[in-house]
Amino acid sequence: MSLQVDLIKQLSDLHPKPEHIHFQYGTAGFRTLGSVLDSVMFRVGVLAGLRSKRLDGKTIGVMVTASHNPEPDNGVKLVDPRGEMLENSWEVHATTLANAPTSEAFIEAVDAFVKTMRIDLSKPAKVVYARDTRPSGPALVAALEDGIKAIGAEGRDAGVTSTPVLHYLVRAINTKGTKDAYGEDSEEGYLEKLSAAYKKLVAGKAASPPLLVDCANGVGAQVAYKFAEYIGDTLQLIPVNTATTTPGALNNGCGADFVKTSQKLPPSLASTLKPGQRACSLDGDADRLIYFYLDGRGQFHMLDGDKIAALVAAFIVELTKAAGIDDQIKVGIVQTAYANGGSTKYLSERLPVKCVPTGVKHLHHAAEKYDVGVYFEANGHGTVLFSPESLDKLAQHQPSTPAQSTALNHIINLTNVINQTVGDALSDMLLVEVVLAHKSYSGEEWDSLYVDLPNRLVKVVVADRNIFKTEDAERRLVSPPGLQVKIDELVRRYEGGRAFVRPSGTEDVVRVYAEATLRTQADELAYRVAGLVYDETGGDPARRPIEFL
Numbered sequence: 001m002s003l004q005v006d007l008i009k010q011l012s013d014l015h016p017k018p019e020h021i022h023f024q025y026g027t028a029g030f031r032t033l034g035s036v037l038d039s040v041m042f043r044v045g046v047l048a049g050l051r052s053k054r055l056d057g058k059t060i061g062v063m064v065t066a067s068h069n070p071e072p073d074n075g076v077k078l079v080d081p082r083g084e085m086l087e088n089s090w091e092v093h094a095t096t097l098a099n100a101p102t103s104e105a106f107i108e109a110v111d112a113f114v115k116t117m118r119i120d121l122s123k124p125a126k127v128v129y130a131r132d133t134r135p136s137g138p139a140l141v142a143a144l145e146d147g148i149k150a151i152g153a154e155g156r157d158a159g160v161t162s163t164p165v166l167h168y169l170v171r172a173i174n175t176k177g178t179k180d181a182y183g184e185d186s187e188e189g190y191l192e193k194l195s196a197a198y199k200k201l202v203a204g205k206a207a208s209p210p211l212l213v214d215c216a217n218g219v220g221a222q223v224a225y226k227f228a229e230y231i232g233d234t235l236q237l238i239p240v241n242t243a244t245t246t247p248g249a250l251n252n253g254c255g256a257d258f259v260k261t262s263q264k265l266p267p268s269l270a271s272t273l274k275p276g277q278r279a280c281s282l283d284g285d286a287d288r289l290i291y292f293y294l295d296g297r298g299q300f301h302m303l304d305g306d307k308i309a310a311l312v313a314a315f316i317v318e319l320t321k322a323a324g325i326d327d328q329i330k331v332g333i334v335q336t337a338y339a340n341g342g343s344t345k346y347l348s349e350r351l352p353v354k355c356v357p358t359g360v361k362h363l364h365h366a367a368e369k370y371d372v373g374v375y376f377e378a379n380g381h382g383t384v385l386f387s388p389e390s391l392d393k394l395a396q397h398q399p400s401t402p403a404q405s406t407a408l409n410h411i412i413n414l415t416n417v418i419n420q421t422v423g424d425a426l427s428d429m430l431l432v433e434v435v436l437a438h439k440s441y442s443g444e445e446w447d448s449l450y451v452d453l454p455n456r457l458v459k460v461v462v463a464d465r466n467i468f469k470t471e472d473a474e475r476r477l478v479s480p481p482g483l484q485v486k487i488d489e490l491v492r493r494y495e496g497g498r499a500f501v502r503p504s505g506t507e508d509v510v511r512v513y514a515e516a517t518l519r520t521q522a523d524e525l526a527y528r529v530a531g532l533v534y535d536e537t538g539g540d541p542a543r544r545p546i547e548f549l
């Protein structure tokens, strides 16, 4: 069977590639202004169909979202059959296909790709797709559908839902009817699975205080409202920032990225959050989670991905010991360079810790190497993975006391409350609430596990971020030449100083992270490294366009 060239040409002509734009499959797929993504969407539809054919008709996922980015941005990423990110080696093909200048060149590139990858075009192809609440979403989904049609794949529209739900759906569809069945392949199936496990885990525990959930005015609002119904009285969820149809509201002055980078309470919560009360923020597609609370003096405290990892890992270790299975199931942690030095010190004194480059795909793969891999980026993106062997051991373990049996059941229920396909803000929120309920921890007690070093994250707008190349899990720059030496020289002047520079894979900026023992020093170090970065790109030092967030 060969490509339906006429059909592809006819449909591709409806989605011409804009001239002078180079698209790149980055940290989380293609991501840029929604207004220029039409051709990319069409081509991703074709690629998703080809990926499905290559994998014998397994269902491939496509999520249309730009997550934490501003509302005018949009993006698209592919999800592989077990709900994980697209296999690394296909990213470069995605980039090649997205950049073919004309329909003819695109068809030629597809043809060459089919031959190189030995894709059997007679195989069936299935694609499930969803989008977030961005206004550009419906038109982009229509372009995607044309691509799915052009390659002769069967499409399933999962509608408007969160990124983690789409990842869940992909795994649920592909495991349906097998011994590894992940759950019902619907949003209801997801809500039911997670909330049922949550209810079992908190049965008999004192009810948690009502939890404010800042939904970033994004799709998480929709899912949070549904969760509130499913979990009922066991945890009173109060969704806030739920204006999904108000133009310009998405991720604006709220959401996980705002809280993490500005280290501030979303202004809209200022009059609602009471001292001592916990709250959490999701991002625009509900795959990141940041907690926070106000202390007795009304001071803001943030509990980020590092704090979530510390809380959750300690709890799982405790349960494996209580269940008498800790000699067979070991817990490991995966972080990135953004992990606060305080957390890395605390965790590495207790458990194996690995540092990998930014991007859930890197963390996920590293976490798969542990029996139980706890991975969280400081920005709140993460989850926990139980290896298939660990799941078997849990299923076969014979507890010798009632206490062991209870602990074992708790671990098994944890495997169901956790969305193991990808970072999932609402699943992580339930997980955190389970641990807090079991430990009877307040936000303050959780926070006191270790002390964060003051830190600052800065964005620098440069002419070409591609000149910035890194090594050592992005902790050091290899290009532009000589810049790392200057950074090292600066860092040495600050007590407890650490800083690194890396190009973003989701925004057209270079990111600078710095930490030091004192807040003023961390800010100053970040600012000075950002200055070095800007100078390096040949800008006028008097007009450094540095955006402090």
Ligand code: G16
Binding pocket: 027, 028, 066, 067, 068, 069, 283, 287, 288, 358, 359, 360, 361, 377, 379, 381, 503, 504, 505, 506, 507, 511
């Ligand atoms: C995406 C990735 C995350 C990454 C973040 C920022 O998050 O999934 O792993 O940390 O982008 O990446 P960068 O610093 O390269 O821009 P999200 O929530 O936007 O999908």
